[in-house]
Amino acid sequence: MPYDPSAFPPFAVTVDLVVLTVRRHALCALVVRRGESPYQGRWALPGGFVRIEEDLGAAAARELTEETGLHVQGPDDRHTGAHLEQLATYGDPGRDPRMRVVSVAHLVLAPDLPTPTAGGDADSVRWAPVDSLLPPGQPCGDGPDRSGGQPDPLAFDHSRILADGVERARSKIEYSSLATAFCPPEFTVGELRRVYEAVWGVALDPRNFHRKVTGTPGFLVPTGGTTTRQGGRPAQLFRAGGATVLNPPMLRPDV
Amino acid sequence: MPYDPSAFPPFAVTVDLVVLTVRRHALCALVVRRGESPYQGRWALPGGFVRIEEDLGAAAARELTEETGLHVQGPDDRHTGAHLEQLATYGDPGRDPRMRVVSVAHLVLAPDLPTPTAGGDADSVRWAPVDSLLPPGQPCGDGPDRSGGQPDPLAFDHSRILADGVERARSKIEYSSLATAFCPPEFTVGELRRVYEAVWGVALDPRNFHRKVTGTPGFLVPTGGTTTRQGGRPAQLFRAGGATVLNPPMLRPDV
């Protein structure tokens, strides 16, 4: 290794955030409008520089709070706040025209909440349906190229990061209890089902879904309360149980 | 964001490699002996600095070749070389006492091959069974605890990186065709089964395993040849098929 560590090449390290929620039966991502060049005026994922004495996860949590007011769920704290996990790292030379930037992308799953107001400016941040941000039929698909090429709506390589985050969310709710991170602290089986339907983009049988989730040990614990906020017969309320991995997993149709 | 991009904090960016193979019915990882401080003389994962005009994956492939002579499987090239994918990024301040280093770990799955000879020194690189490198009974939580609490055998935070890589490999062979990356270009069903048994640390029924893998579309394609290198009745030889995702998945017992 003919490489001198004391002369290591300097990189800028940032975190980018794929913040997902389910609103009005659609999977949505948080995007912010860029105020500066490059890509001025374009939408981008929230993010920023990692500070020199700051852990990567801490930087992601800080940026999340700064840009959305959301807080991250502590390890002890059972479901007050959002789920955060590292997604992947993007370091292509030239992904930022200004300098060599390595970005550690993180994935955040948040319950539906009032439209966030950024640190200062209000209409420079919004929830956008992922279908409107991503080329259609992309993620699961493997086939040849389709969608004859509208302009990429997101700055930098953020479309790819978003696609990776959406794909991660789609597969993780299959074998983990993470779908509850999209729900308020107390929720019904029907609300949880609508999360799965929105994230996967499929319709699920309500009867079989109910049996499945209530029969998976540790997934849901009843609170005793009921609600009629969805109309119809009152539904039991549940909280997320202690299980993190689902056994048996939820089965996504076809694929 | 009161942050001046022109004064971004400088980071060193490295790649670390979790290189796994199956030898003598055990899952093994590649480790190198450190020649310099800190952790001088201790075993560590191979890795090195990312060059200033180099993509992250390219840096990982370069380090792999430099330290082991292994080559990475091209996207077109069907199974000549190893599988490489990004694993996760580790950037805790203080993980390297010399400076702020963010390391993008990569996972490599390689077939069993003659003991690698590093760029120069021969006995400073070796295959070590992961059971001997990791705290006992940790991930899969199978056997009783063995080797009660020696000091951490790997430098830096490499034990954690290795554990994450092993866990990724264990779960990925379940729903992808990646187990074939541990096999030579042509292999038998029994050899593939021994890969699963070594990685998962379980015994599988040979009859049901055979039916399952040969019945999963796109997983294996017969070459027409046979071999008796395992003894007993001649076994058909197979190559990896085009499928990357396994449907239905292989099922890991209990869990």
Place this chain on the structure above:
DNA sequence: ACAAAAGTGTTGGATTTACACCCATGA
């Protein structure tokens, strides 16, 4: 009464498991 959503029962088909049994080779 009616619509809407929650939940339970049942049934046929698919999948999984466990294991009996046969096949083809080397020693």
Place this chain on the structure above:
DNA sequence: TCATGGGTGTAAATCCAACACTTTTGT
């Protein structure tokens, strides 16, 4: 001939998809 690993058949248990049907509310 025996030991060894390769491979097929089969039956019980289990799981899952589909859907008929009942329950409990709001209007």
